Amino acid sequence: MGRLIAVVLFIAVLVPGVLLARAWALAGGRRAVASASVEFTSPTAEARDTVQRQATHGRRVRRIGLLLGLVAVAGSVAVFAEASVFLWAPAVALGLLIGVVLAEATRPRPRWTTGTPPRRPRRSEQISLWLLWTMRVVVAAEVVTAVLMWQRDELPDRVAWVALGAPLAAWLLAEVALLRALVRPLPAEGADVPVDEALRTWTAHLVSAAASVVALLPLGFLLLVAGVRLGDRVTDGVDLSPVALVAGGFSALAAGLAVAAFLVTWLRPVQLSERALAG
Structure with missing residues (x-):
């Protein structure tokens, strides 16, 4: 009976990770809608300039993130010596992710004329609130x-310092980017509104x-370590805590990898092709 309960608990703890991956898969529909709305408009010169400048800015800052990752690799070699070889890939990945968030938090403001009185979109128009609050809860x-x-x-x-510093830094930068995307007034020109909404949508999902x-990913690793250590203890009766921790660790790792895969699909900047009008 104890084994059956453990199996059921293991599966139940995996469910949140599956739901999170499913939610990010559905977010692809929001990206498709935003892209289609841009293609059905004729953006102004200011909108084209804004999209080009922001795309260039994003690529440059992400390269800085890669450089930070390489610096972290060098630092890990200095601190952990030969054992640092296992940290090289996570360090580079962390640098790239920080670069993504930093690029969105420091994007140049659009140069188009804003409406009078200023109008601002709602948060739910940019990203699912479930995804947004899940990010905060996970951090x-x-x-x-x-x-x-x-x-x-x-x-x-x-x-411990790395496990605390990296998620907090990413979260703070993400909140800055989200706040900037929320308080920025909508453009006055109607043709630029879909472009502006697409840029906000991209920023919200990327960060x-x-x-x-x-x-x-760090949460999954920590839960696995905690679960394995608890499993080594000798206890009376059935102790489900190690099972829950290990299942939670696997769920967090799987969800992190799934979200990373969806993140890659959002890295391509907003495109102004106007294919619908051309056809």
């Missing part, structure tokens, strides 16, 4: 888990996905 869960394990001497100080990945 909070990762920070709490890291702090608890650190207090119990289950994490070395150097690992939410990147911050989620930065938190989900």
